[in-house]
Amino acid sequence: MAFKADAAKIKRWREERHWSQEHLAELAGIGLRTVQRIENGEPASRDSLMALAAAFNVEALALCVDPEAEAVERIRQHKAKGRAALQLSFWIHLASYVLGMVIFAGISLGMGGFVMKWPMIWWTVGIVGHAFPVVLLDIVTRYQEQP
Numbered sequence: 001m002a003f004k005a006d007a008a009k010i011k012r013w014r015e016e017r018h019w020s021q022e023h024l025a026e027l028a029g030i031g032l033r034t035v036q037r038i039e040n041g042e043p044a045s046r047d048s049l050m051a052l053a054a055a056f057n058v059e060a061l062a063l064c065v066d067p068e069a070e071a072v073e074r075i076r077q078h079k080a081k082g083r084a085a086l087q088l089s090f091w092i093h094l095a096s097y098v099l100g101m102v103i104f105a106g107i108s109l110g111m112g113g114f115v116m117k118w119p120m121i122w123w124t125v126g127i128v129g130h131a132f133p134v135v136l137l138d139i140v141t142r143y144q145e146q147p
Contacts, residue, residue: 004065005044005052013056014039028055083137090134097127 014024021039025032028051038044038052046060053060100123104116 005038005049005063006065007039007041010052010063011039024052024055028052079141083141086134086137090130093127093130097123 014021019027021035022032025035028035028048030048030051034044034048035052038048044052049060049063053063056063101120104120108114108116
């Protein structure tokens with residue numbers, strides 16, 4: 001049975017001790033290629049994790065990924081991706097709004113009056129309506145991330 005080892009933690013602990021992969025493999029009594037595979041995020045056998053745990057002088061569970069923490073991190077990343085998409089859509093909308101206002105102003109000046117007033121007003125209402133959820137989401141996110 002393969003266990004999901006916390007590759008980043010194992011590598012960080014090895015580097016904090018200034019150990020090479022060869023040295024860790026020798027201390028643990030496992031192959032260098034096994035250490036390399038584990039640090040690259042590939043599954044590790046129970047025996048390999050036990051050997052690494054003995055080399056680090058910790059329990060084997062300390063070297064495994066916590067499924068709950070991993071789930072929380074995935075949710076956080078998913079939410080961050082959604083926020084980034086909403087912000088990107090707003091910036092695209094804002095850029096097109098600025099370009100549209102320049103065009104509308106040019107049309108109005110060319111026709112000798114303020115003929116594009118209503119499209120400009122309603123597009124402004126639209127951009128404000130788009131900005132509101134972006135700002136609101138940012139405020140909520142900052143509030144939730146406070147310790």
